[in-house]
Amino acid sequence: MQDTRIAKDGLVLLGCGKMGSAMLAGWLARGLPKSSVWVVDPHPSDWLKDQGVNLNQELPKTPAVVLVAVKPQMMGDALPTLQAMGNGKTVFVSVAAGTTIATFEKTLGGQTPIVRAMPNTPAAIGQGITAIVGNDHVGETAMDEAEKLLSAVGDVVRLDEEAQIDAVTGVSGSGPAYVFHMIETMAAGGVAQGLSPELALQLATATVAGAGALAKSAVEGPDQLRINVTSPNGTTQAALEVLMNQKDGFPVLLKRAVAAAADRSRELSND
Numbered sequence: 001m002q003d004t005r006i007a008k009d010g011l012v013l014l015g016c017g018k019m020g021s022a023m024l025a026g027w028l029a030r031g032l033p034k035s036s037v038w039v040v041d042p043h044p045s046d047w048l049k050d051q052g053v054n055l056n057q058e059l060p061k062t063p064a065v066v067l068v069a070v071k072p073q074m075m076g077d078a079l080p081t082l083q084a085m086g087n088g089k090t091v092f093v094s095v096a097a098g099t100t101i102a103t104f105e106k107t108l109g110g111q112t113p114i115v116r117a118m119p120n121t122p123a124a125i126g127q128g129i130t131a132i133v134g135n136d137h138v139g140e141t142a143m144d145e146a147e148k149l150l151s152a153v154g155d156v157v158r159l160d161e162e163a164q165i166d167a168v169t170g171v172s173g174s175g176p177a178y179v180f181h182m183i184e185t186m187a188a189g190g191v192a193q194g195l196s197p198e199l200a201l202q203l204a205t206a207t208v209a210g211a212g213a214l215a216k217s218a219v220e221g222p223d224q225l226r227i228n229v230t231s232p233n234g235t236t237q238a239a240l241e242v243l244m245n246q247k248d249g250f251p252v253l254l255k256r257a258v259a260a261a262a263d264r265s266r267e268l269s270n271d
Contacts, residue, residue, distance in 0.1 A: 006145060007036045010063040014078055015070035016041040016048050019095060019153075022124045023067070024051065026152025038063070040078075061085070065145060068094040075099055079107045087111040091142045093132075093149065095119050097173070098268040101135050101162055113137040115146040118168045119153065121176050128154030131168040133161065166269070170262035178257060183208050 011032070013020055016039050028034065028051065037053040044055055066085060070078045075096055082092075086108030093115045094104060104114045115138055119130040130150045134143055147156045159165065183204045190200030215222050230236045243249050 004064075004145065004148075006064045006149070007033055008064070010036050010038060010060045011149075012038045012040065012059055012063045012066040012082075014040050014066060014068045014082070015074070016044065017069065017071075018121075018124045019119060020067075020069040021045065021047065022126065022153050023069070023149070024048075024053070026126065027149065030152060062088060063090055065149065066090055066092050067149065068092060068096055070096060072096050072098050075103075079104070083108060089113075091115060091138065091145065093117060093146045095130075095150075097169070098265065100269050101133075105135070111137055113139070113142050115143065116162060116165065117146070117150055118165050118173050119150065120172050123153035126153055129172050130154060130156050131159050131165065131172070132156060133159040133165065166262045166265040167258075169265040170258035170260075173265075174261040178254070179208060179212075 011027070013024060016024060020039075020041070024037070024039070027037070034052040035054070038057065038059050039048065039053050039055050040059070041048065041056065049055065062085065066082060068075075068078070085092075087110075091113045092104060092108065095117045097118070099116075101114050101116050104116075105112060108114070113135065115132055115134045117130050117132045120128050122128045123130065130153070132143070132146055132150065134146070138146075143158070147158070150156050159168070183201070186204035186207070187197065187200040190203060191197050195203070215225060218225060220228070226240070230240060244251065246252065
């Protein structure tokens with residue numbers, strides 16, 4: 001990362017909570033010079049203070065990238081302070097949920113290059129997936145820069161249009177919570193069958209983590225992986241007949257859950 005425009009012109013990170021800290025740790029580990037990073041955070045953690053970056057200092061006038069990682073409710077106070085950087089070469093990358101590109105353009109100027117990103121919480125341990133989309137002023141080079149920055153915390157995919165962000169929110173943005181609840185309910189099922197709560201939770205957590213890792217690394221799709229572990233008339237088939245029920249099983253339940261999250265995402269963007 002040392003030879004990039006970012007290392008030369010600087011990177012501003014606005015907000016350094018869990019997501020911002022994970023990204024910063026990834027950038028520094030990849031060789032981005034500490035002197036090239038400016039962080040603005042009103043309540044810096046001890047970890048952040050120890051990183052040697054420019055913390056709450058005067059910002060460069062035209063940094064290569066400003067990455068906005070503040071909570072949506074803080075956006076109204078934070079963005080106007082960066083107005084002078086708008087309508088120029090500085091690329092703004094936002095990981096703030098529910099804040100549209102149009103909102104940024106309204107504050108920063110209609111000619112500002114803006115990339116909107118939707119990461120998810122596993123990014124905090126470098127295992128996330130982030131979807132990105134840019135406005136008409138973001139060139140291929142800027143998209144590559146944004147992708148490289150966000151790849152520090154996991155995989156990155158590019159969307160065709162901003163409207164897809166709501167569907168992404170329903171699948172991967174909110175998705176970790178669905179999986180956490182699945183772990184809860186699998187463990188509860190084990191307790192109901194006579195296991196201790198501690199053992200049931202350990203089994204459920206390891207099973208979901210292992211199955212996810214296998215699904216990500218395998219050549220086969222999840223449908224074939226499911227078939228591979230399902231013996232005819234065996235225990236897994238008995239469970240799947242419940243889970244795959246078209247009336248009240250996973251197919252209808254998760255479709256409804258993803259739709260509910262996506263619909264709420266649309267509502268929040270329009271508030």
